[in-house]
Amino acid sequence: MPDRTAYLAANWKMHKTTEETEGFLAEFLPRVPDSPSPEIVICAPFTSLNTAIELCVQSRVRVAAQNMHEADEGAFTGEISAPMLQDLGVHAVILGHSERRQYFNETDEALARKVPVALGAGLEPILCVGENEGQRDGDETEAVLTRQVEADLAEVPDARLSEVVIAYEPIWAIGTGRTATPDQAQEALALIRSLVARRSEEAAAAVRILYGGSVKPDNAAELLSEADVDGALVGGASLDPGDFAAIVEAAG
Numbered sequence: 001m002p003d004r005t006a007y008l009a010a011n012w013k014m015h016k017t018t019e020e021t022e023g024f025l026a027e028f029l030p031r032v033p034d035s036p037s038p039e040i041v042i043c044a045p046f047t048s049l050n051t052a053i054e055l056c057v058q059s060r061v062r063v064a065a066q067n068m069h070e071a072d073e074g075a076f077t078g079e080i081s082a083p084m085l086q087d088l089g090v091h092a093v094i095l096g097h098s099e100r101r102q103y104f105n106e107t108d109e110a111l112a113r114k115v116p117v118a119l120g121a122g123l124e125p126i127l128c129v130g131e132n133e134g135q136r137d138g139d140e141t142e143a144v145l146t147r148q149v150e151a152d153l154a155e156v157p158d159a160r161l162s163e164v165v166i167a168y169e170p171i172w173a174i175g176t177g178r179t180a181t182p183d184q185a186q187e188a189l190a191l192i193r194s195l196v197a198r199r200s201e202e203a204a205a206a207v208r209i210l211y212g213g214s215v216k217p218d219n220a221a222e223l224l225s226e227a228d229v230d231g232a233l234v235g236g237a238s239l240d241p242g243d244f245a246a247i248v249e250a251a252g
């Protein structure tokens with residue numbers, strides 16, 4: 001079985017000015033363990049990317065964006081392209097976060113185009129999938145995850161599937177303080193890995209799959225101990241350098 005290096009991503013969402021970004025990193029970077037694992041990625045707002053990249057360049061922390069447009073350039077007012085992110089030194093990009101699906105009309109069709117565009121530009125896609133509360137209660141979780149994973153990765157060649165990081169984020173657990181139980185997280189992640197295996201067994205063994213949704217310092221270790229949980233995408237708790245450092249420690 002290939003070694004899947006743990007992966008911890010901070011999703012700051014629409015938080016932190018450049019000054020707040022500097023303040024966070026001044027506290028957080030000295031607490032980054034001096035080991036190759038876990039990989040640590042800060043998903044900053046567009047306006048803080050440059051500051052974060054400059055401050056992280058001497059560290060092993062990498063910086064990600066939270067969205068991108070699928071075209072390289074064009075008449076798309078207010079949008080940012082993959083080559084623009086790559087030019088800045090951005091390492092990864094969150095795609096398909098449920099907040100973008102919910103509030104900004106992000107579709108599986110668009111994601112099917114965005115994921116290969118990110119890979120083509122040298123950006124690591126962090127693809128988010130997950131069911132809402134009604135879908136979980138209606139026993140539709142498996143169908144929803146299957147539809148999202150199959151559609152969103154449809155245009156990625158089998159040989160590159162393992163370069164995508166997949167984040168399972170049940171919508172009912174995001175920002176609610178209601179975390180999936182380790183069993184629920186494991187079950188969903190095992191399903192997602194089996195969906196990748198339908199395309200390529202090799203990719204399924206190597207692909208990193210994260211859990212996201214109310215991950216905190218006090219529940220991270222338990223969630224991360226599950227067999228298929230390769231890391232976490234952390235929202236609220238990643239805004240505090242001490243809390244995020246404690247979650248990084250839990251993954252070590």
Ligand code: PGA
Nearest residue numbers: 011174175213214235236
């Ligand atoms: P949360 O957010 O940790 O605040 O629940 C997770 C996410 O939306 O990525």
